[in-house]
Amino acid sequence: MNGPVAEIRTAVRRFLDEVQPEHVTVAVSGGADSLALAAAVARLVPGASAVVVDHQLQPGSGDVALRAAQQCSEFGLVARVEPVAVEGGGGPEAAARKARYAALKPSSGVVLLGHTLDDQAETVLLGLGRGSGPRSIAGMRAFDPPWGRPLLGVSRAVTRAACAEQGIEVWEDPHNVDPSFTRVRLRTEVLPLLEDVLQGGVASSLARTAAQLREDCDALDSLAEAFAGDCCAVDDIAELPAALRRRVVRAWLIDEGVPELSDSHLRRVDALVSEWRGQGGVWLPGGFVVRRAHGRLAVEPQS
Ligand SMILES: Nc1ncnc2c1ncn2[C@@H]1O[C@H](COP(=O)(O)OP(=O)(O)OP(=O)(O)O)[C@@H](O)[C@H]1O
Structure with a gap:
């Protein structure tokens, strides 16, 4: 079988073969990336769990979380909603992320996140533009215990297509189209323009650059030790x-x-x-x- 569902299952299987975790939990937002990941994990890992964090910041967030948890149960995962209280400084996005990661942190095993090739490309571009230093430009790691990102080599178009192929209804986060977020403008304006100017393959090239830089950073870090x-x-x-x-x-x-x-x-x-x-x-x-x-x-x- 070829196609988006197969591509995602292959990526997840490769990751799990390499890491061999004792337990697998999928962090699910209700968006296409994490739902496609959850569906693949349900097929590959009997007894795996899913956690949906409800940040309780928007009206109706509890319903969105409950719906995503129900979808995960239908896939065959042991699913639950984890409500969190978002507080603290550093901006609402950063505070929500901090609360989310604290709630998702497992006592054992790995937590799989749905970050894709496009998320990696955006992270690299953001780091470059902000002069954030080589560690940021080196992007996210596929395995940064306890976090796992099996879809870092899979594009967002593939996760969307996989959801469509399996009849999975996805939640469209209104933040993902709000141009007041820098990341949204990168996604909707800058990357398409770069794709056009450089004739395609930009997301993969950025991800490849990140991987090379990660190797260099790791080598220098171990020398510095x-x-x-x-x-x-x-x-x-x-x-x-x-x-x-x-x-x-x-x-x-x-x-x-x-x-x-x-x-x-x-x-x-x-x-x-x-x-x-x-x-x-x-x-x-x-x-x-x-x-x-x-x-x-x-x-x-x-x-
Ligand atoms: N409310 C949520 N509950 C559970 N998991 C979530 C939630 N929101 C996001 N995630 C997980 O995090 C992944 C990345 O989501 P998103 O890109 O929105 O997060 P982010 O804020 O950019 O995260 P990061 O800080 O890791 O870059 C999702 O695919 C999903 O696995």
Whole structure:
């Protein structure tokens, strides 16, 4: 059998053969990507579960979640709705994502997400445009325990076609067509224009670039591990190539408990090593400040 349903089943089977998880849960939003994934998992993994998170942010969200859970039960999955209270700063999207991932985190096994090749292409383009640093441009990983993304090589057109072929009704998230979201404009305006200018295959090319960059990043990260712990002594790392030095600094800051470190924060801390002019401390997320004194870096809570 060829066609979209077969393509998705093959991608899921390959992922599961490689990872061999003890239990499989599918995270389902009710959209085409995660429903197509859920249908494939139901065929391939007896006893698998599905979780639909209800963010309770829009009227009727409970009905959408319940409907998606019912569809998953009909596929043969053990399905449930998980209501969450979205709170905290960083914008409503980020807060919803944080609450969702917290609710989806399993006690064992993997949670499969429906991210596709097109999501990967958008992530890479966003990272490039925002100057977010190589880790962002390297995109999402297919397996980042406990999260699994078996559809990263499958395009959104295929998940839609698979749903249509199986008679699965999909929920159209109104956010997905709202041009006030940067990602929506990338999807509906920028990527089609790039496809047109470059004569096709842009999403695959971006995903391929991400995969290559991921290999490079992994290699540099493991080289940087050799210097772990030396970071506070500036002389020990000052002569390293910038790509390695920044990774040593980053690993040290994360180790010290600094959260959500952006590329521009990292570059400012790195400047305390590589462009030292006696400048003052660098303020970081989480209320931390990094200073250089007597040839050493020190991270302290902001006073
Ligand atoms: N409400 C939800 N309940 C359960 N799973 C969800 C929900 N929303 C999204 N997901 C899962 O996450 C996948 C990606 O969804 P979407 O692209 O909307 O998320 P995102 O906010 O971009 O996520 P990420 O932070 O991982 O990029 C979906 O295919 C699905 O597997």
